[in-house]
Amino acid sequence: MNFFNLLKIALRALNRNKLRAILTMLGIIIGIAAVICMLAIGQGSKESIKAQISEMGSNMIMIHPGNMQRGGVRQSSDDMQTLKVADYEALRDRTAYLKAVSPVVQSSGQMVAGNNNWPSSISGVTPEYMDIRKLSVEDGEMFNEADIKSAAKVCLLGKTVVSNLFPGGENPIGKVVRFGKVPFTVIGVLKSKGTNSMGMDQDDVVIAPYTTVMKRILAVDYLGSIFASALSEEMTPMATDEITEILRTSHRLGEGDEDNFDIRSQQELSEMMNSTSDMMTVLLTCIAFISLLVGGIGIMNMMYVSVTERTREIGLRMSIGARGIDILLQFLIEAVIISVTGGVIGVIFGCIATWAVHTLAAWPVSILASSIILSFAVCTFTGIFFGWVPAMKASNLDPIEAIRYE
Template sequence: MSATGLLSGTQKGMSNVFWESVKIALDALVSNKLRSILTMLGIIIGVGAVIAMVSIGMGVRDQVQNSIASLGSNLIIVTPGAASTSGVRQAAGTNTTLTLKDAQAMSREIAGIGAVAPSVGKQYQLVAGNMNWTTSIQGTTPEFLEVRNLSVQSGSFITNDDIETRNRVAVIGSTVAESLFVNSINPVGQQVRIGNAPFTVIGILASKGQSAGGQDQDDMVIIPITTAQERMMGIDYVQTISVQAASSEVVDDVQEGITTLLRSRHGITGDKADDFTVRNLASVMATAQETTATITMLLGSIAAISLLVGGIGIMNIMLVSVTERTREIGIRKALGARYANILMQFLIEAVVIGVIGGVIGIVVGISSSYIISSFAGWNTVITSMPILVSFGFSVGIGLFFGLYPARKAALLNPIDALRYE
């Protein structure tokens, strides 16, 4: 016989031995169905939990990203008051440092700005006929529509004339419209009272849905900023200035320009701390991604503990199996079975448990994700990575925790094994 034929025969023999070992392993599992199912349960729960938890974490990440993106593109947020350091609150009054003139100066003096929208906000009760609703009132400028990526469903938006004349006009969100105006009444042109002041509804905003935090983005009313400041709140400062950069490439330059301009306007020199905070959504998005990634990793790690418990269960049951089949091992060794044959036999049994448990766990995890999404209303995202990783771990755990019992079986003395009762 040639060397090639001898090699081919050897490979076929090894293949036959392997599949024979797989068949024996399956027969052993089937003959002890309940024990096998209970052994797999830890792997099934572990793989299913990892897939479900990671899908929830990734769903939260996507929801947060979509919510931030819905605020507007290339957005920079300027708020009054210095940022807190080490949890220390700033002195009283630091939240009144921005004015309408600051916003106008930004628009006029800083290159690369697309639009600037100062705003103030407060909760008020609205009354229309015999209906009432409490919501957030935003006093702002016409640029708010572009900066915050909003659109008008019907009617019109506030204008610069409304700002100059302090008109009592309002643009309402779809939630407010549905809550105050029933029986298919068109809200445009209708009168509402905000606090005790009458306002005319001139438009309805297109729906944007919920934010990542579950806040209804359609539950708000927009009025001219001067009307809000002078006729409603009695203030001369603004609470937020939203700035839209002309492009993503100039966001950092615009942010730096805003900081320089406000320090100059507010008389801040040297190493004195700013009395305002400038943030762009890119940094907010990066922080959100880092946070949600940490949450996803934490959820997956907690769920992965079940895989470890499942592996301990595999080791336990394989040790029992070795004890039960001691005489069988002795007979096989007496008939010529070698160390590698016995070792492979028991390793295959452990790996088969991990593989079957992993496959069932994948089905359980994907099904759980869909059930959570349907009944709890949470956004879940299923990807191939957690499925492959968790399945790989289930197989690896079966191999790792099956190694000690398999080695113990392979090292049994055939004479002692044959005498075992």
């Protein structure tokens, strides 16, 4: 018997039991829709994290004072004063893998403009900091090397600070604001960046020349940290090794001495967050695949019932010449039709569910073509795997006993 005749017989059998076939498909439909939706949410989260980290500077490297022991007592990194301006200059002049380097000194306090005030922090940096953190000036201008050398009292404000200090919408350029008791002339406003992946407001920032913050606000001769950016994301590990070597030499650390600085890169943060996202995606996808398993068991159950109900029909067909392989293929085709049809509907429902999640919950989503291909592959496999045993049972029936079956 040819394939098309078997297909017609299978479709005719399914048509006689439409409701049962549809109910059997539900497990496959729900499973496939869940798999596509979960994978889309997981992929969307990864792409969102990658985009936000890229906005912060995907090849950014942060150098902080490290923990170390003094007199048997471990010192906190906040108490350490191991990073100096000389370290920044050594990195700036001697590295081959860094594109930009900037010292960073920070202080928290109250920003005041007229009758308005706002709690914020001021960061003392160099112009290279803008490139490292992917910042840009929307209005006004950036301070220059002359301002750094003279410790000029100038600053740039983020949009959050501007909206709170100048709620009337007036232009802050040229206005004087105070940080504590120190007056600063506003020379620029930073372009808005919104919140980052950790929920921090990237617009609540004030930047000024690092020499100004060191001398006029903190009165210190050491740096809080050093920010740098590698030539490319791929060169970040080489840049990190080079920074370690230069700082150990600069700090005169011996071969057995512990580093008195700590180096972190955005690449590490990206890998950690992607690892967490991947783990959650795998967990959610495994739960979704359980629905597919339940759907497959439903197909097997339906096919067993169908074989039992049609035992006499099978016996009659075999007695007039149908081979065991014909009976096997007939029931196998029925199982695959149910599975693949449920898969097609499941893909449609999965795309609709993904769109709903993106629209209603505002979650980042991304449907991959590979997830749809995987879904069809799983559907076909599910139909063959769970339909095989009932089909084998039907093909192995004895024609005489099948005809006598009541």
